[in-house]
Amino acid sequence: EVQLVESGGGLVKPGGSLRLSCAASGFTFSSYSMNWVRQAPGKGLEWVSSISSSSSYIYYADSVKGRFTISRDNAKNSLYLQMNSLRAEDTAVYYCARDDLPTVTTSWGQGTLVTVSS
Amino acid sequence: QTVVTQEPSLTVSPGGTVTLTCASSTGAVTSGYYPNWFQQKPGQAPRALIYSTSNKHSWTPARFSGSLLGGKAALTLSGVQPEDEAEYYCLLYYGGARVFGGGTKLTVL
Numbered sequence: 001e002v003q004l005v006e007s008g009g010g011l012v013k014p015g016g017s018l019r020l021s022c023a024a025s026g027f028t029f030s031s032y033s034m035n036w037v038r039q040a041p042g043k044g045l046e047w048v049s050s051i052s053s054s055s056s057y058i059y060y061a062d063s064v065k066g067r068f069t070i071s072r073d074n075a076k077n078s079l080y081l082q083m084n085s086l087r088a089e090d091t092a093v094y095y096c097a098r099d100d101l102p103t104v105t106t107s108w109g110q111g112t113l114v115t116v117s118s
Numbered sequence: 119q120t121v122v123t124q125e126p127s128l129t130v131s132p133g134g135t136v137t138l139t140c141a142s143s144t145g146a147v148t149s150g151y152y153p154n155w156f157q158q159k160p161g162q163a164p165r166a167l168i169y170s171t172s173n174k175h176s177w178t179p180a181r182f183s184g185s186l187l188g189g190k191a192a193l194t195l196s197g198v199q200p201e202d203e204a205e206y207y208c209l210l211y212y213g214g215a216r217v218f219g220g221g222t223k224l225t226v227l
Binding site: 035037044046047050059062095101103104107108109111 | 119152154156158163164165166169170175205207209211214215216217218219220221
């Protein structure tokens, strides 16, 4: 069974940093592209970033480009999101999601809440 | 900045049929945008329903179908059930980037 478990969320002050992790199990992690998607409280889904299976291809939404960095460690079956220069508008539940194919996003974790507030 | 637009809300009666649409600010949505559809219920993570315009996942109920309609991606629910009440999101692919629609809140009443 595919399992994606996010962690690392919490309360951080504006301008601060946070690193999210997503632990994957139940599948060959190194074979799949992965994504971060966020959802602000009471709002819709927003794609944040994607990384290919070997980290060769990385993409970011304009809203986080230059502040967030996606990475992965295939040996540890883990996906990461380093978030710097955090703003109030980054407050959201952050989900990791797996692509079954480059254009097929299938499996989702349960999310971790990031709150940016002074 | 690319914007993907969905109906904010729709209401359907149990047993009825409803179509949700997904439009792109860049022009007509084609199969090359690989439309995906997701269902999200309160307090839950999204669940994938449709990929590449019209392909269903193994767990997708038969009453859900995807298509292209009038330059938009479309999700049709036929024979709506009470448990279909949820938020529905489309996702379009723009090369490496992806954009979600704003979501449609479907009420079954």
